[in-house]
Amino acid sequence: MNAVRRFFRRYIFSVVGIMLLYLFVNIALILAVLVGGSMSVPEGSLSARDFSDHVVLRDGMWMADDAALTLLREQGAWAMLLNEDGDVVWQQDLPEGLPRSFTSTDVASFSRWYLEDYPVKVWAREDRNLMVMGFQPGTLVKYYFSLEWPYMGAMAAGVAAVFFINLFLIVFLLLRSTRRVESAMTPILQGIQDLSRGHARRLDEQGELAEINAALNRAADYMRKKDNTRAEWIRGVSHDIRTPLSVVLGYASELEDDRTLAQEARKQAGIIRREGEKMKRLIDDLNLTTRLEYALEPVHLKEVDWVEISRQAVSEILNSGLERRYELAFTEMQPGRSIRTLADGGLLLRMLDNLICNSITHNPQGCRIVLSAGEEDGRCVCTISDDGVGVAPELLEALNRGDGIASTRKGDERSEHGLGLKLVTQIVKAHQGTVSFSGCDPHGLAVRITLPRLS
Amino acid sequence: MDDERTVTMTDHTILLVDDDRSLLEMLLSIFRRAGYTDILTASSGTEALRTWREAQPRLIVLDVMLPDMDGFCVLREIRRTSRVPVLMLTARGEAEDRIEGLETGADDYLAKPFLPRELLLRAGAILSRAYPAPNERVELAGATVDMANAEVWKDGRKQTLTAREMQLFEKLYQHAGRIVTTGILCEAVCGEFWQGYESTLSTHIRHLREKIEENPSKPVSLVTVKGLGYRLNLKEATP
Numbered sequence: 001m002n003a004v005r006r007f008f009r010r011y012i013f014s015v016v017g018i019m020l021l022y023l024f025v026n027i028a029l030i031l032a033v034l035v036g037g038s039m040s041v042p043e044g045s046l047s048a049r050d051f052s053d054h055v056v057l058r059d060g061m062w063m064a065d066d067a068a069l070t071l072l073r074e075q076g077a078w079a080m081l082l083n084e085d086g087d088v089v090w091q092q093d094l095p096e097g098l099p100r101s102f103t104s105t106d107v108a109s110f111s112r113w114y115l116e117d118y119p120v121k122v123w124a125r126e127d128r129n130l131m132v133m134g135f136q137p138g139t140l141v142k143y144y145f146s147l148e149w150p151y152m153g154a155m156a157a158g159v160a161a162v163f164f165i166n167l168f169l170i171v172f173l174l175l176r177s178t179r180r181v182e183s184a185m186t187p188i189l190q191g192i193q194d195l196s197r198g199h200a201r202r203l204d205e206q207g208e209l210a211e212i213n214a215a216l217n218r219a220a221d222y223m224r225k226k227d228n229t230r231a232e233w234i235r236g237v238s239h240d241i242r243t244p245l246s247v248v249l250g251y252a253s254e255l256e257d258d259r260t261l262a263q264e265a266r267k268q269a270g271i272i273r274r275e276g277e278k279m280k281r282l283i284d285d286l287n288l289t290t291r292l293e294y295a296l297e298p299v300h301l302k303e304v305d306w307v308e309i310s311r312q313a314v315s316e317i318l319n320s321g322l323e324r325r326y327e328l329a330f331t332e333m334q335p336g337r338s339i340r341t342l343a344d345g346g347l348l349l350r351m352l353d354n355l356i357c358n359s360i361t362h363n364p365q366g367c368r369i370v371l372s373a374g375e376e377d378g379r380c381v382c383t384i385s386d387d388g389v390g391v392a393p394e395l396l397e398a399l400n401r402g403d404g405i406a407s408t409r410k411g412d413e414r415s416e417h418g419l420g421l422k423l424v425t426q427i428v429k430a431h432q433g434t435v436s437f438s439g440c441d442p443h444g445l446a447v448r449i450t451l452p453r454l455s
Numbered sequence: 456m457d458d459e460r461t462v463t464m465t466d467h468t469i470l471l472v473d474d475d476r477s478l479l480e481m482l483l484s485i486f487r488r489a490g491y492t493d494i495l496t497a498s499s500g501t502e503a504l505r506t507w508r509e510a511q512p513r514l515i516v517l518d519v520m521l522p523d524m525d526g527f528c529v530l531r532e533i534r535r536t537s538r539v540p541v542l543m544l545t546a547r548g549e550a551e552d553r554i555e556g557l558e559t560g561a562d563d564y565l566a567k568p569f570l571p572r573e574l575l576l577r578a579g580a581i582l583s584r585a586y587p588a589p590n591e592r593v594e595l596a597g598a599t600v601d602m603a604n605a606e607v608w609k610d611g612r613k614q615t616l617t618a619r620e621m622q623l624f625e626k627l628y629q630h631a632g633r634i635v636t637t638g639i640l641c642e643a644v645c646g647e648f649w650q651g652y653e654s655t656l657s658t659h660i661r662h663l664r665e666k667i668e669e670n671p672s673k674p675v676s677l678v679t680v681k682g683l684g685y686r687l688n689l690k691e692a693t694p
Contacts, residue, residue, distance in 0.1 A: 315680075319634055
């Protein structure tokens with residue numbers, strides 16, 4: 001689920017990022033166009049004010065200096081100076097067709113627009129004369145612009161509003177469409193994740209992605225069918241082995257106990273019986289592990305006494321007759337305290353039995369096994385430790401990683417069958433517990449189990 | 456197992472039902488060797504029902520998988536009119552079978568493959584529960600317990616066991632020679648919710664020891680197994 005959420009969050013962030021980038025790039029481009037445009041104006045462009053400074057009254061005569069006149073000619077422009085009455089008091093290259101006197105209406109008109117198609121620039125001088133510069137038609141664009149203040153304010157606010165409404169709409173639509181895609185995709189992605197963990201989930205085969213959902217459902221059905229076939233096969237085989245194995249175990253025990261037989265023959269019968277018992281254990285483990293793996297049977301949780309379960313596990317091993325080279329002891333971490341947990345008592349017994357048997361099987365030379373049960377940090381705890389040969393560090397690591405290692409002595413012909421530790425892990429998992437393996441000082445193996453405690 | 460009990464038990468007629476020929480023969484051999492003399496066999500549900508009606512056995516060892524009808528159907532048919540003890544055998548070994556077997560009215564349930572010792576122990580336990588011997592006496596190292604009258608005879612003197620002591624003794628006797636955990640003993644006296652009863656249990660055990668042990672401070676019959684529980688040792692039979 002987290003991976004899916006993370007994916008969509010990243011998607012939204014990246015889209016917002018793209019939008020911001022788009023905005024900045026646009027602003028930068030507009031600025032670039034403005035700057036570029038202003039730079040394309042030819043150098044030495046003449047303003048009416050600058051030019052006006054070059055026209056002075058000297059000895060009752062208006063005159064302009066040579067530099068100004070050269071500049072004026074280069075641009076093919078003309079200039080004139082109007083006094084307060086609108087009469088031309090000085091001019092340079094003033095076209096013939098233009099009047100030599102202007103009314104105030106004329107002045108107001110050409111100041112805003114054109115003078116007979118000539119675009120003009122004007123400058124009101126301090127001596128109350130008006131400097132007018134005319135350029136060739138088509139070299140300058142003039143546009144009169146005037147707006148009412150309230151309208152200007154409303155327009156500025158309107159532009160801002162349009163910008164923000166646009167932004168909001170884009171973000172809203174983007175989030176909405178992402179949300180829709182997410183809600184359509186999440187069950188599918190979840191389904192794929194579940195499938196990868198071996199849990200088949202039924203998806204709703206409706207909507208735009210119905211086909212994909214249906215395909216996933218088919219994959220889940222196929223997986224379930226395969227699992228069921230495998231589980232049925234295991235059940236079938238183990239069922240068919242049970243009756244003949246009973247006969248083998250029965251007769252072997254009979255022969256082993258038959259005092260009329262030769263000692264050697266009875267010993268051999270004993271070996272058959274012991275090997276048969278190993279097979280019996282294998283079948284029981286195989287059935288249980290199949291049941292847990294394929295969830296063929298739910299775990300029946302019930303309030304149980306954790307210490308009493310541990311006591312029973314140890315007692316059962318002792319009652320079944322432990323050989324002399326082994327010593328099995330039980331200790332309570334908090335003597336006399338009742339520690340309750342919600343569990344399937346039968347499964348817990350099986351788990352502890354498997355762990356004790358693991359120590360026994362892997363230490364044929366004999367060892368001392370101690371099971372201590374109690375409570376730590378609000379959890380049920382049990383450690384099963386032995387002073388036997390122990391386990392190689394790399395195998396310990398693999399066990400703690402939860403690799404599907406079945407036996408602490410791989411490849412040993414004396415090791416039982418290898419489902420024991422797998423079952424322990426499965427049972428612990430079914431009870432939301434933890435299991436960890438470590439070495440003992442100076443040698444041996446310690447297994448620590450913790451389960452949630454019932455307060 | 457003490458001799459007196461075995462003799463009484465092996466007198467009962469038992470019916471073994473299984474469709475597998477070799478298993479049936481092996482069952483027959485196990486029970487014969489254990490001293491049972493009156494043994495009947497059947498290899499189908501119909502045959503089992505017929506034999507049960509005709510011979511009225513005291514115990515039926517019944518396989519779940521039979522060719523004509525399954526063991527549960529046979530058991531249901533029997534339970535309509537009879538309370539005869541039935542021990543079910545199954546090759547499936549699944550918990551549903553166990554639950555269905557016990558719900559249908561089976562007295563016990565054993566999954567294949569099993570050891571002969573296991574089968575005989577279960578059969579013996581069912582028989583002694585269903586048909587308690589009228590004067591069953593348990594011989595201990597220092598005393599004899601009369602189960603029917605809840606009395607203990609020690610050095611020619613008679614003492615009575617209280618109801619609680621008797622419940623404890625019966626539980627220990629059922630598992631004689633084996634460790635019985637404090638939890639199981641407490642449960643036998645108090646039922647499912649026995650927490651906090653452990654100290655009372657040790658008082659009852661002390662009283663029981665005073666009655667059955669020659670030297671209660673050094674018990675030999677009712678011994679403590681440290682940390683786990685108690686074990687009842689029967690008097691070893693003289694060869």
